[in-house]
Amino acid sequence: xxxxxxxxxxxxxxxxxxxxxxxxxxxxxxxxxxxxxxxxxxxxxxxxxxxxxxxxxxxxxxxxxxxxxxxxxxxxxxxxxxxxxxxxxxxxxxxxxxxxxxxxxxxxxxxxxx
Amino acid sequence: xxxxxxxxxxxxxxxxxxxxxxxxxxxxxxxxxxxxxxxxxxxxxxxxxxxxxxxxxxxxxxxxxxxxxxxxxxxxxxxxxxxxxxxxxxxxxxxxxxxxxxxxxxxxxxxxx
Numbered sequence: 214x215x216x217x218x219x220x221x222x223x224x225x226x227x228x229x230x231x232x233x234x235x236x237x238x239x240x241x242x243x244x245x246x247x248x249x250x251x252x253x254x255x256x257x258x259x260x261x262x263x264x265x266x267x268x269x270x271x272x273x274x275x276x277x278x279x280x281x282x283x284x285x286x287x288x289x290x291x292x293x294x295x296x297x298x299x300x301x302x303x304x305x306x307x308x309x310x311x312x313x314x315x316x317x318x319x320x321x322x323x324x325x326x327x
Numbered sequence: 328x329x330x331x332x333x334x335x336x337x338x339x340x341x342x343x344x345x346x347x348x349x350x351x352x353x354x355x356x357x358x359x360x361x362x363x364x365x366x367x368x369x370x371x372x373x374x375x376x377x378x379x380x381x382x383x384x385x386x387x388x389x390x391x392x393x394x395x396x397x398x399x400x401x402x403x404x405x406x407x408x409x410x411x412x413x414x415x416x417x418x419x420x421x422x423x424x425x426x427x428x429x430x431x432x433x434x435x436x437x438x439x440x
Contacts, residue, residue, distance in 0.1 A: 217370070244425045253335070255432035256371075256415070263425055303370050309425045314359055314417075316428065318370030 215240045217319035219304050225325045226294055234289045234322050236304030243309045245287040246271070246316065247279065249300040256303070262287055263309070294326045330354050333416055333431030342440050346403040350416035350431045353397065357418040357429075360392050362401045365413045365433065374414070375401065378422070406438045 217238045226232055238245065246261040248271075258271030262281040276298055278290040287306075291298060301323050305316040333350045340346055348362075359378055363371035375390040377383045377399075383390045389402040399418075403410055416431040 253432060255333075256430040258427070305370075307425065309423060312422050313373070313376040314361060314419050314422060314426055314428060315373045315376070316371075318372070320370050321368070 215317070217304055217306055217317050219302075219319035219322050221322060222320060223323050225327065227327050228295055229293050232291050232294060232324075234291075234302060234304075234324070236287045236289065236319060237285050238287075238304075238306040238317070239285065240306060240308070240317065241284065242306035242317070243284070245281065245304065245306045247277070247287070247289050248303045248305065249273065250303060250321075251300050259289070259302075291324075294324075296326045298324065299326045300324060328353060330429050331416060331418060331431045334434055335432055337435040337437060339437045339439060340406055342406060342408060342438055344406050344438075346401075346406050346410070346436060346438075348401040348403075348414050348416075348434050348436070350399050350418075351397055352399070352418055352429075354418070354420070354429070355394075355397070356420040358394075359419040359422055359426075360390070360399050361417040361419075361428070362388075362390055363415040363417055363430075365415060367412075371415055403436075406436075408438045408440050411437045 247259040248256045260279040262268045304319040362375040364374045365371040380394045391400040413433040415433040
């Protein structure tokens, strides 16, 4: 089954404790992206990657890091989480050849930073 | 002003009603318009995709784009309880899976049996 998986699905942590949210896709997509979704603000792009070893900032990159060492994986790293990073996070992937701009989203990771 | 404006609702309708969901936008470069559906505790899924102005129909769903007014709509006919979800409009200036997509905040729809 074609899918994007994220782990963990739920995470409660404390300020300053480094964490990584994993993302993996099995569709051989070149493009991968991280979003956060907040009430009243919608989906905002954090970082994206056009292919292996190619990453770039989205609209709200502060406080986040990413890496793309393999095509299928795109982990999101919070080196020193703060309460304002409490949010619902989505990983997405798409084929650069897709004519319909369709992005395939993972199930989401709900992060709470205390 | 946000590039894409969408009323968050919630919108509550009886089963069988016609639902109209709308977005306005300010960026005249947008040419590709999408509607995503997001069920509770799930990621968004692409529902409809249209290019430029005009209508596109898929079963009970019709997407409408009016570029002159910078206004897009999604109509749901004979709404069902299974249509209860949040609907996000999304827009892009170019086609291709790598293009930046700007999303609305989503409208929460509840269809009452």
